[in-house]
Amino acid sequence: MKQYLLLLLFIVSGLAAKSQNADRFFPKKDLISTGIYYYPEHWPESQWERDIKKIANMGYEFVHLAEFAWYKMEPVEGKYDFEWLDRVVKLCEKYHLKIVMCTPSATTPTWMRLNYPETFIMDSHYIRAENGTRGLGSVVNEKYRTFTTQIVAEMAKRYGQNKSVIGWQVDNEPPAISDFSPASQEAFRLWLKNKYKTIDELNKVWGAAFWSQWFSDFSQVIIPNTNLVGWWGNNPHALLDFKRYEADAQADFLDLQAGTLRKYISAQQYITTNYTAVCTGADASRTKKLDFAAYTAYPNGGNDNIGETGFRLGNSKVILFASELYKAVGGVSGVMEIQPGPVNWGGYNPLLLPGTVRMWLYHSFAAGGKLACSYRFRQILYSSEQYHSGVIKTDGVTPSPGGEEYMQFMKEIKELRKVCKPDAKMPEKLAARSTAILWNLENYWTIDRQKQTWQWDTWNYPVKFLEMAKSLGAPTDVIPETADFSKYKVLIVPAYELADSALVKRWTEYVRNGGNLILTCRTATKDRAGHFWEGECAAPILGLIGAHVQATDMLSGYAKGSIAMQGNSYNWNNWADLLDADKGTEVVATYDNQFYKGKAAVVRHKLGKGSVTYIGVDTDDSMLEKDILRNAYQSVGATTENYPEGVYVYWRDGFYVAVNYSSTDYTMNIPASAKVLVGDKTLKPAGVLVWSE
Structure with a gap:
């Protein structure tokens, strides 16, 4: 141990040595x-x-x-x-x-x-696994x-x-994998002791005063077990730490x-x-x-x-x-x-x-x-x-x-x-759309634990923004918080529930220096421990987005919410933040029915050389979000494509590559001077096209 x-x-x-760049192996x-x-x-x-x-x-x-x-x-x-x-x-x-x-x-x-x-895990019923x-x-x-x-x-x-x-x-x-064995129980306690130093700090972060969960010593702590105390009875902060411990142990x-x-x-x-x-x-x-x-x-x-x-x-x-x-x-x-x-x-x-x-x-x-x-x-x-x-x-x-x-x-x-041209430079029209999606697995652990509506699709929520960006023809990376945001024209931050002042400061600097930041609902609603702020909802970003989150609505499975934006109507059903825009903040979209008709659903705030857009709603068909993203590219002078669902186009090493997951043919609009290297301009289902320009 x-x-x-x-x-x-x-x-x-974080003291372990980092690996060299792996490009050298290939x-x-x-x-x-x-x-x-x-x-x-x-x-x-x-x-x-x-x-x-x-x-x-x-x-x-x-x-x-x-x-x-x-x-x-x-x-x-x-x-x-x-x-x-x-x-x-x-x-x-x-x-x-x-x-x-x-x-x-x-x-x-x-x-x-x-x-x-003892070398095998125990499940949540404390039964040893078997080989086989x-x-x-x-x-x-x-x-x-x-x-x-x-x-x-x-x-x-x-x-x-x-x-x-x-x-x-x-x-x-x-x-x-979750392991409830004696070895894992002890390792979890050691992990907690190293993180919190004192049992009082753990009690504070875990909110142990609630339902008399207070500990007087680390030796009293056991791995939270939803199967034994029930879903409702489990402590979300303890469960978040358990997920962190499991990931660290792996x-x-x-x-x-x-x-x-x-x-x-x-x-x-x-x-x-x-x-x-x-x-x-x-x-x-x-x-x-x-x-x-x-x-x-x-x-x-x-x-x-x-x-x-x-x-x-x-x-x-x-x-x-x-x-x-x-x-x-x-x-x-x-x-x-x-x-x-x-x-x-x-x-x-x-x-x-x-x-x-x-x-x-x-x-x-x-x-x-x-x-x-x-x-x-x-x-x-x-x-x-x-x-x-x-x-x-x-x-x-x-x-x-x-x-x-x-x-x-x-x-x-x-x-x-x-x-191939391995040293070829990305075409300017693509570089002008360069996009990143910020990712931290911990956000989705905590959201998935407390979805608040069965209609919230936790794991596919960030993926849908990647799909949207690719459908608009944007080269898109998925990046961690440690990455250099300034490399990207557009930075998308989807449902980034856990945040702190240092991260919000970096977002703010990115915008002030000319970046285009897109934040969505459920961003910065909690601190890193999973606590609400002692103040307004999403308090750390209110100055950044130039608005206040007044309340949040969720509809039943059959109810239909509507949103108006630039003369177009959109439907929503899953999640809706009701926004009060500050003076000088542009209201981009408003709710068009329910008792709060006219309330802001999407706002845009200019800050320094850039802007931040806050999307307060989650839609099923993503048409609203896609149009907002398209507007973001246009605001920086970038052109966009409009590839259908399931058609993805990439550029690497001097080639364009397109694939088609859809069930219908799609004809690519490529220049007459382009040289087709693999496939045909008309992509059939499961089709591939490679060309150079």
Whole structure:
């Protein structure tokens, strides 16, 4: 536990060394590298060479190995066997394939559960997890951490100087899972003690006077448990701290492995992990020792999506948001795990529309992805993922439709490498629309806990602003608070509930220096502890927005609210701040029905060289918000596009890339002089177009 606390101190204090910029691992001329997951432990050794030769012949550039093979690398406690893996590595080298090696911490061997049951988490009913699946190790349990460190060190010593190994993935889809075990209870208390120093301060921040929750010592604190005291009875401040603790503990576990690797591996080998695309628990920004963060993308799992054929095209939001979010770690990202066809866990698992896998790959590439790897090479014949497709069918030799599309993508990328311009400057018309969306996972933890209306879509709320910006043709980043706001013409801050004076000061300076700030409802309504201000609602930003939030309304599921703006009418249903504008503040939109008809819904306040727009309403169709955003671009002299839902256009390395998730054809309006490199000007569903100007 002392070892865990020392490492945790680095996370809380931010003293851990930051990674170098990860661009150095990916030559610009390569554009993107492609890889495939292969599990030799699943197949007879007599088939390994056939499989690896096939991987090379299909056009893949690296093989992803060992992430779930702990049992085979350490079949008995302390007895390591890497000879089988050595043979796989040599086969990869024979066929000129690079390797991404993975640490196996997500799947512990059976002997660990039998001999050390304390290494597994406890659920909220205080029942121990069992082995037989993945991701159930207690990341704060010292025995589990010791075993993990040992296997990681042994792997690093063996492959850390191998020039065929280009990088390492630590763990797998780190979940920051809730753990109520004794080890976690103690680690949580230590985390709290380090944060608050005194029990009186914790009582103050947690509002422990409410319902007699007062503590006299840190030893009395236990992890808040909604299953035992009920949703209504739980303390939102304690729950927020528990989420922070879980994220810190997960980050520390990843950094523990990364730190172990760095003792032995070459500086030319990168370290990453594969976060889930929409991650509501683990927070990539809290790691200090990863070179960059990759993500997994499973866009299609039985969702209806856009139009009649949307259920075959996938959720367009998945790659859209993840590809931007994870660049915050190391400056680059890529998709480490993408589905090659139907999966086994969806509400229903349809065949994909031909071209869909290729479109997903191009989407990740267009958004700046440096690598694209697919799970998995062969469809397994047994166990829980039998129905999860691979790029090779169950016969072991025939490419699946997704495999064929992967080969097409890789062939096309090789052609694009010949004409790319990696040092090309972004066209001025795009730079004039440069946009950022400010992101801090903690805001959405606290909002999701107290939505106040079932109609509030917490996790998709910031995503819809990214969709709007992309539909208007704006290059858009998702950035943390530490980023340089001045790089962007427009800064969007969606439902940023937790704020402090330092952050508000930075927003104000951004506007005074000529920035265009867009704030939305539910911004700065609480301090960082999740307390309301002792004053007006959203008190810290009232001077910034030039208005006061008088009250907030929410409608029933069938009621219809209306808003008037510039002669147009818009509908709302979810959330409405009633605003009183200060003298000199422009009222942009007003409520057009309900008993407060005429009240301001959107205001704009000029400050210094820039302006701030406050959107006090959340609409379902986002037409109001989109028109406001369009006006913001026009106010800085930028032109805009009007791409339909599901059509995304990017620029990178001298190319424009467009993809189509919609169920209808869309013809791109590109200059007559443009050179089409891939595809056709008319984008069919799942279509891809690459061109240069």
